[in-house]
Amino acid sequence: MIGYAIRRILYMIPILFGVTILTFTLFNVFGGDPARRYAGKHATEEQVQVIRAELGLDRSLPAQYVYFVKQIATFDYGRSWASKQLISTMITDGIGATLSLTAPAFAASTIFCILLALFSVYGRGTFFDRGIVVTCLGLMSISSLVYILALQYLLAFRGGMFPISGWDPSWAGRWEYLTLPWIIMFVLSLGPNILIFRTVIMDEAFQDYARTARAKGLAEKHVYAKHILKNAMIPIITVVVIEMPVLISGSVLIENFFGIPGLGGTMIKALNDSDFPVIKAFTVMSAVVYMLFNLLSDLLYSAVDPRVKLG
Amino acid sequence: MKIFEVWSGASQHTVKSAIKTTNKAFRPRGNTATFVQVLLAGAVAIAMAITGCTKKRFDANDNTLNIGIRANVKGLDPINANDMYSATVIAQIYEGLVEYNYLKRPFAVQPAMAEALPEISADGLTFTFKIKKGIKFHDNPAFPDGKGREVTANDFIYSWKRLADPRNTSEGWWILDGKIKGLNEWATAVKAEKADYDTPVEGLQAPDSHTLVVKLTGPYHQLMNVLTMPFAAAVPKEAVAKYGKEFLNNPVGSGPYMLKSDKDWVRNSKITLQKNPNYRPATYPTEGMPGDAEAGLLADAGKSLPFADKLVFTEIIEDQPRWQNGLKGNFDYFDIPKDNFDSTIKDGKLVPELQAKGIKLHIDPSLDVTYIGINMTDPMLGKNKALRQAMSMAFDRETQIKKFANGRGIPAQGPIPPGIAGYDDSYKNPHTQFSVEAAKAKLAEAGFPGGRSKDGKQLEFTYEGGSDSTARQQAEFFAQRMDAIGIKININANSWPQLQEKIKSKKAQLFGIAWGADYPDAQNFFQLFYSKNAPPGPNDSVFTNAEFDKLYERSLKLKDSAERTALYHQMRDIVANETPWIFISHRTGYRLTHGWLNNFKWTEVGYDYPKYWRVDAKKRAELGQKL
Numbered sequence: 044m045i046g047y048a049i050r051r052i053l054y055m056i057p058i059l060f061g062v063t064i065l066t067f068t069l070f071n072v073f074g075g076d077p078a079r080r081y082a083g084k085h086a087t088e089e090q091v092q093v094i095r096a097e098l099g100l101d102r103s104l105p106a107q108y109v110y111f112v113k114q115i116a117t118f119d120y121g122r123s124w125a126s127k128q129l130i131s132t133m134i135t136d137g138i139g140a141t142l143s144l145t146a147p148a149f150a151a152s153t154i155f156c157i158l159l160a161l162f163s164v165y166g167r168g169t170f171f172d173r174g175i176v177v178t179c180l181g182l183m184s185i186s187s188l189v190y191i192l193a194l195q196y197l198l199a200f201r202g203g204m205f206p207i208s209g210w211d212p213s214w215a216g217r218w219e220y221l222t223l224p225w226i227i228m229f230v231l232s233l234g235p236n237i238l239i240f241r242t243v244i245m246d247e248a249f250q251d252y253a254r255t256a257r258a259k260g261l262a263e264k265h266v267y268a269k270h271i272l273k274n275a276m277i278p279i280i281t282v283v284v285i286e287m288p289v290l291i292s293g294s295v296l297i298e299n300f301f302g303i304p305g306l307g308g309t310m311i312k313a314l315n316d317s318d319f320p321v322i323k324a325f326t327v328m329s330a331v332v333y334m335l336f337n338l339l340s341d342l343l344y345s346a347v348d349p350r351v352k353l354g
Numbered sequence: 355m356k357i358f359e360v361w362s363g364a365s366q367h368t369v370k371s372a373i374k375t376t377n378k379a380f381r382p383r384g385n386t387a388t389f390v391q392v393l394l395a396g397a398v399a400i401a402m403a404i405t406g407c408t409k410k411r412f413d414a415n416d417n418t419l420n421i422g423i424r425a426n427v428k429g430l431d432p433i434n435a436n437d438m439y440s441a442t443v444i445a446q447i448y449e450g451l452v453e454y455n456y457l458k459r460p461f462a463v464q465p466a467m468a469e470a471l472p473e474i475s476a477d478g479l480t481f482t483f484k485i486k487k488g489i490k491f492h493d494n495p496a497f498p499d500g501k502g503r504e505v506t507a508n509d510f511i512y513s514w515k516r517l518a519d520p521r522n523t524s525e526g527w528w529i530l531d532g533k534i535k536g537l538n539e540w541a542t543a544v545k546a547e548k549a550d551y552d553t554p555v556e557g558l559q560a561p562d563s564h565t566l567v568v569k570l571t572g573p574y575h576q577l578m579n580v581l582t583m584p585f586a587a588a589v590p591k592e593a594v595a596k597y598g599k600e601f602l603n604n605p606v607g608s609g610p611y612m613l614k615s616d617k618d619w620v621r622n623s624k625i626t627l628q629k630n631p632n633y634r635p636a637t638y639p640t641e642g643m644p645g646d647a648e649a650g651l652l653a654d655a656g657k658s659l660p661f662a663d664k665l666v667f668t669e670i671i672e673d674q675p676r677w678q679n680g681l682k683g684n685f686d687y688f689d690i691p692k693d694n695f696d697s698t699i700k701d702g703k704l705v706p707e708l709q710a711k712g713i714k715l716h717i718d719p720s721l722d723v724t725y726i727g728i729n730m731t732d733p734m735l736g737k738n739k740a741l742r743q744a745m746s747m748a749f750d751r752e753t754q755i756k757k758f759a760n761g762r763g764i765p766a767q768g769p770i771p772p773g774i775a776g777y778d779d780s781y782k783n784p785h786t787q788f789s790v791e792a793a794k795a796k797l798a799e800a801g802f803p804g805g806r807s808k809d810g811k812q813l814e815f816t817y818e819g820g821s822d823s824t825a826r827q828q829a830e831f832f833a834q835r836m837d838a839i840g841i842k843i844n845i846n847a848n849s850w851p852q853l854q855e856k857i858k859s860k861k862a863q864l865f866g867i868a869w870g871a872d873y874p875d876a877q878n879f880f881q882l883f884y885s886k887n888a889p890p891g892p893n894d895s896v897f898t899n900a901e902f903d904k905l906y907e908r909s910l911k912l913k914d915s916a917e918r919t920a921l922y923h924q925m926r927d928i929v930a931n932e933t934p935w936i937f938i939s940h941r942t943g944y945r946l947t948h949g950w951l952n953n954f955k956w957t958e959v960g961y962d963y964p965k966y967w968r969v970d971a972k973k974r975a976e977l978g979q980k981l
Contacts, residue, residue, distance in 0.1 A: 073852070074851060074852075075848075075849065075850075075851030075852040075853075075854060075855040076851065076854065076855040076858065076859070077851060079851075079854050079855060079858045079890055080850070080851040080854050080855075081523065081525070082525070082890065083436060083525030083526075083528065084892050085525075085528030085531075085891070085892055086525075086528070086890050086891070087531070087890065087891060088890055090527065090528075090531075090890075091890045093520045093523065093545075094523050097520075097521070097523045122599070125428060126428035126429055127428070127429055127431075127434060127599070127602055128428070128429060128602070128603075128621075129599075129600075133621075136621045136622070137621075137622070192674060195674070195675065195678070196674070196678070199678070200678040200681075200682070207675050207678045207679050207682065207684070208670055208675040208679065209623075209624075209668070210620060210623040210624065212617075212620050212623075299671040299672050300672045300674070300675055301675065302623060302668070302669065302670050302671075302675065303623075304620065304621055304622035304623040308426075308622065308671065309622070312426070314849075315849060315850060316850070316851065317849070317851035
């Protein structure tokens with residue numbers, strides 16, 4: 044398995060190469076002219092040229108690309124063009140806030156949804172099961188903006204149960220500000236998660252091994268707990284692990300509405316500002332995280348299912 | 355300073371419709387809805403148990419001023435104070451030689467760190483500033499004993515060289531670019547590593563520690579205005595040396611407030627500034643404008659500044675949470691989002707429900723102009739004045755202002771907004787009066803009856819606008835208006851850098867944009883038509899008119915006077931006739947303050963206003979209970 048992991052990590056290099064080419068090309072085609080953007084409204088042509096040189100945009104495209112690759116190799120992304128802040132600091136500043144918003148809601152939602160999906164399949168065809176499916180579809184058909192606006196208005200502004208928005212960098216203080224965003228993230232994830240997990244578990248519930256277990260006289264709850272759930276874990280792990288990188292990119296809307304200084308907002312600002320150094324850093328970071336989690340999900344298969352042989 | 359912006363400003367989410375949808379969605383529909391409600395109630399109950407629901411309101415002894423801002427503060431280096439939110443925070447920490455009088459209108463410059471307004475030589479080219487003695491920089495480890503040292507004339511020379519230094523790529527360099535003898539040459543030499551900060555500059559001299567002599571290359575009557583901007587503030591070289599590129603996170607100024615610890619700045623969230631205990635002696639103005647005394651604006655006349663012990667700037671990007679925090683009293687003053695305007699203002703007045711809570715409404719004109727720029731290098735648009743005039747006449751400004759700004763604005767007749775010398779209330783631009791019939795006749799005169807050329811081809815242009823929903827709706831509105839006279843408009847939505855690129859490379863045919871005043875002088879607007887300011891300069895329409903240029907150059911040599919105003923009117927008439935812009939509006943700001951905030955007078959230029967604002971903490975504790 045170690046050999047397999049090493050091989051997969053080596054495969055990441057050409058993929059990352061592709062990502063850099065794509066990012067670089069897209070930025071140069073659609074990014075506008077950052078030098079004019081950062082030279083300001085009163086700039087003369089001479090000043091634009093000075094800014095262009097300072098930003099390194101006066102170099103040839105291949106030279107700029109080589110510089111980009113060098114930055115990836117040295118993990119030194121320099122400073123943001125828009126704010127002149129160190130990108131590494133921007134990431135470390137934002138990642139804690141983003142993870143404390145996304146991780147607890149994700150964990151709670153995953154466990155809750157797997158359990159609910161299990162019960163739903165267990166009672167398939169009943170009123171409870173149908174109710175869950177219909178509710179999930181209902182939940183999914185409402186825009187996330189409606190949940191945010193409505194719950195913030197009703198529970199925080201009108202009800203006064205939570206602060207309307209805000210942030211406390213201390214671990215002890217931030218929970219107060221995070222509770223309502225967690226509830227919203229949790230509610231938002233219910234629909235898609237329950238439906239996916241229910242489908243996955245339903246697939247397993249009628250497999251031969253489940254029938255055999257039942258034929259052996261095993262109680263239904265044991266069939267679910269010991270056999271079906273175990274076998275359903277492979278697709279569930281795939282879904283869960285593939286979703287995990289989203290924990291880092293955060294939720295732009297929730298961050299902006301609740302004043303949470305996370306990475307999602309930082310990325311959107313960088314896109315709006317053509318802040319290429321930040322865009323580069325985030326794109327490469329996201330690509331690496333996605334690939335690592337992909338690898339992790341493959342490795343977990345063999346842990347969950349001994350039949351899966353890697354390599 | 356305001357960066358120029360697409361008319362619409364930030365995108366808005368329609369809360370009313372969203373909430374309506376929500377109500378619909380959560381209306382009980384048998385067991386499905388019940389299940390959702392049970393889930394939600396459970397989650398809420400758990401959350402309440404975790405957080406507890408009692409939250410103390412306001413402390414009667416807390417002399418903190420709370421301000422909500424709509425963007426993130428990027429950094430706190432004065433030479434990068436290029437967006438109004440960063441500039442607002444920077445202006446509390448740093449100061450310059452001069453500032454605007456808080457109460458006087460039209461805006462008047464008064465000494466800040468300078469002892470008096472400068473002595474100006476007979477030829478108007480030499481300004482001698484005396485700097486007040488005893489002003490200290492904030493205490494900081496950058497200084498040998500940690501104690502802030504005295505501000506001297508050399509600090510200004512150093513700070514302005516820093517602004518000029520090309521390696522610093524400051525967006526504020528334009529305020530002194532080409533204006534001070536030898537400073538541009540110094541900048542070139544520094545870039546070539548042939549000079550350093552010790553190399554003297556002819557136009558910046560300090561004959562003694564508290565005298566600064568500034569020699570100009572030519573008349574520059576806006577010098578005093580630009581020196582009020584944070585770009586020109588004094589920074590200590592010790593701090594720049596100590597913190598290097600991190601100086602933007604370690605501000606050391608001499609202003610009324612200071613950033614005591616890095617922990618007081620939670621990036622992208624909140625900045626807390628403490629009162630500077632060593633702030634120079636400064637007092638609240640003793641004279642104002644007619645009506646100021648009645649409005650209670652002179653109650654604190656002569657009292658020591660600043661009033662608040664602490665300033666908290668909270669950054670909230672979205673309108674709704676900022677609005678809700680404002681209503682709850684978490685901010686002492688706040689704007690009204692577009693979506694909440696109709697429920698807040700009825701017949702130009704604040705609704706009684708909010709008045710009963712002690713909230714007050716302040717209406718002030720913004721020093722800006724929104725417009726559609728026409729690319730004068732375009733072979734069709736640039737060469738056909740009647741065509742441009744017809745397009746301007748076909749545009750319905752009243753409806754535009756009503757639809758997209760809740761009526762917060764007045765139709766623009768020319769580039770000068772109200773509140774600036776040269777604005778004429780009675781002036782009517784013949785080409786901004788909306789009339790489809792007159793526009794059609796003008797279009798026929800232009801050689802395109804019904805919007806078609808002699809060979810029957812329909813006129814077709816491309817409009818470049820912003821990408822947010824309001825900007826797109828405004829673009830559609832413009833296209834509809836042009837369609838009414840037979841002109842087809844294709845719309846392109848752009849990100850801000852894309853729009854900039856198209857405008858500055860002269861690729862945009864028509865573009866929706868706005869200009870906010872850097873300082874209260876019509877020159878700041880007329881420079882947008884000066885041929886030598888063609889892109890990448892600010893003359894985005896590439897308007898070229900020899901007569902206008904001559905008048906503009908003459909006006910630069912004149913101080914604010916009847917003669918200059920007369921020139922401004924002539925320049926306005928040329929622009930109105932040539933129509934390189936389709937003028938749209940001058941916006942009006944509607945702001946709310948709570949009953950406990952005293953001395954609020956909105957200022958469109960200058961960012962040092964918080965030092966004049968006084969919070970009545972006892973009243974806040976009292977009124978806050980009702981919110």
